[in-house]
Amino acid sequence: MEKVLMKGNEALAEAAIRAGCKCFFGYPITPQTELSEYLSKQMPKRGGVFLQAESEVAAINMVLGAGATGTRVMTSSSSPGVSLKSEGISYIAGSDVPCLIVNVERGGPGLGSIQPSQQDYWQATKGLGHGDFRLIILAPNSVQEVVNLVVRAFDLGEKYRVPVMLLSDGLLGQMMEPVEFPEISAKGADNSGWAAVGTKMQREHHIVNSLYIEANDLEEQVRKRYERYAVIEENESDGESYLCDDADIVITAFGATSRIAKSAVNKARAEGIKAGLFRPITLWPFPKKQLLDATKQAKAVLSVEMNMGQMIDDVKLALDCKIPVSFYGRTGGVIPSPNEVLAEIRKLNGGIK
């Protein structure tokens, strides 16, 4: 198939349709708007449902309803809207309903700004709602990877019966790049054992539910879910290393920021500094083993983020404080420049000598 130029948001929407997504429920918010506008145009023409809900709260609960029937379903929003969705996300996780939630992040807290940000790392990986639960969190760094990960997100969600979040940001969402859509066979998983689609008077009724009035029953359910999480951690952790084999300094960065970090690494290499980049692709599960591999030679690690330092916690945990980890970031919607990152690399390099 020939390459086309598309905005990240639009490519995401197109990929979702091609991946067999049948329902979209959402509420307008910048900077994810192109995504819902694209789907509002395309879904009715291609046998899908587009519905603009009265609120983020309603939208995520529509996702719960459609997902409970085993239908491929998604919603998208940006940071403040995802906060509103967190109630429903907790119920969806507690009901073991697969779905895709997209967060095209912007600056926060509060109404914040509409510029790109990665301020929702903690929210996505640790605090998407009340209770013991996880979402698989995928963080693409190019428009092509947005497309690839949307397909993977639906498959993973159904395979493990977990909600999956694709963490994008205003930069990836608004950026156009050439993109190719892979041939997708959207078979989907077998939902017949749990989905609420009518008993046809052939079986006991299915109950899609997160309520367990007996504490022991709930504990058992949560433990079972954590056994699945352990399998996900084992099998689905993903990250990418760039020039790490001989690197004295390894930068960790995800999503759009990893592009900036990569430019900085190239500039550092041109100056003879042995710098490398490790980019987590799954933020949960955090690719600990891959990071340990990538930092075997490293004397210093620099976490570069578009926030005040959130992923750095997971980097430190993964490295068990064996390598010093420092931080560089810009926040509020300000994008760090490769030169700013390069300056940090130079500082660290001076420290090593």
Add this chain to the structure above:
Amino acid sequence: MAVKFQRPHALCDVRLHYCAGCTHGIIHRLVAEVIDEMGIEGDTVGVCPVGCSVFAYNYFGCDMIEAPHGRAPAVATGVKRARPDLNVFTYQGDGDLAAIGTAETVHAATRGENIVVIFVNNGTYGMTGGQMAPTTLPGQVTTTSPYGRDPRKAGYPIHVCEMLSTLDGTALAVRTAVDTVPHIRETKKMIRKAFENQQKGNGFSIVEVLSTCPSNWGLTPKESIKRLQEECIPYYPLGVYKDVNMEEANADKLAMGGAAK
């Protein structure tokens, strides 16, 4: 020996958790009878609320989904949009539907969402122990209106059917009660009408059923029925607030020569 009376198939053979004298049991039965009589159990999905009827998913024999507090109409919307072939109903109390879920209720109605809403109104938060609900009557004592509901401070009760009947998407808005046999029969008739509306694609149908809560009202079941009749029904008049079928029938009559005059 001929069977004269039995549990509807759509009602599971389990013990309900409701308090003695609670009318949820009657309303559950009516819904189940309608599902049986229409032969739709195998193609129906119910959505439960948070509140006393939270465990309704254990009682109805069709597939069931438990929604967050107030969100049942949104969850039902998701089910119905994904699978228009299914019959979808929500079963909600007054706190769920008329307080925390007001937005979901109003917008499902105005979208003409093709679902059935069974709204059980007993004027109190039963499960949490009798707090003031959006439908608690003025002057009524509850655990959070210990001096009686003062509308100047706590606001006025919401008349749900009256409000929803103003929306174009509402197909049926009707208020019934379960205090007498004729009213119970009328309630069943309206529940059936609501499900039939869904099959015809008429849009949003709500059946508001005035109900009791002996435990939290601090009354016996018999006294509760008396209060329902003497205090609740006068404040919340029974009747059909909107019915598109009737409007169409009237329009037909007018078209045929003004028979309605």
Add this chain to the structure above:
Amino acid sequence: MTYEILLAGFGGQGILFAGKLLAYCALFEGKEISWLPSYGPEMRGGKCNCSVCISDEPIGSPQVLEPDLLVVLNGPSFDAFMPSVKPGGKAFVDSSMVDAKTDRTDIETFYVPATQLADDNNLAKGANIVLLGKLLHETGIFSFETVRKALEKNTPAKRAHTIDNNMRALQLGADYKG
């Protein structure tokens, strides 16, 4: 070959469209590309700029902070971005909108009265394309045939008549000797 290009002006001057044409030209020639708009709450009249990176290698940061090529269509953008042009780079300035002249001697600056030229030739709102014509003429990155293909790809059928106008605007810019 790598070009980092920044186009800047007011919203409504066709900044994003001009950037898109460059991006499509690069697409037709099999290059790596990124196109990144700045975005603000105002739909029209606000500050607007667009970063376009074109390269044979995968593109790192898509934000152009030190452009090889700068296109400016208003005063505020001139003030903001002229100092950022890479030494040895080229700047294309709409001199009907910008009175100032740069004192930089380490870059080549082309002053084109693009808005005036467009207006004089019944090509209202064509200043962006006039400047693009000058840029292509001076750099030779893409041929006009490639631009026509890009125009065809990005012009809805009901506005097909604008393609020839845009090609005329392109030629005006290319022919302008300042």
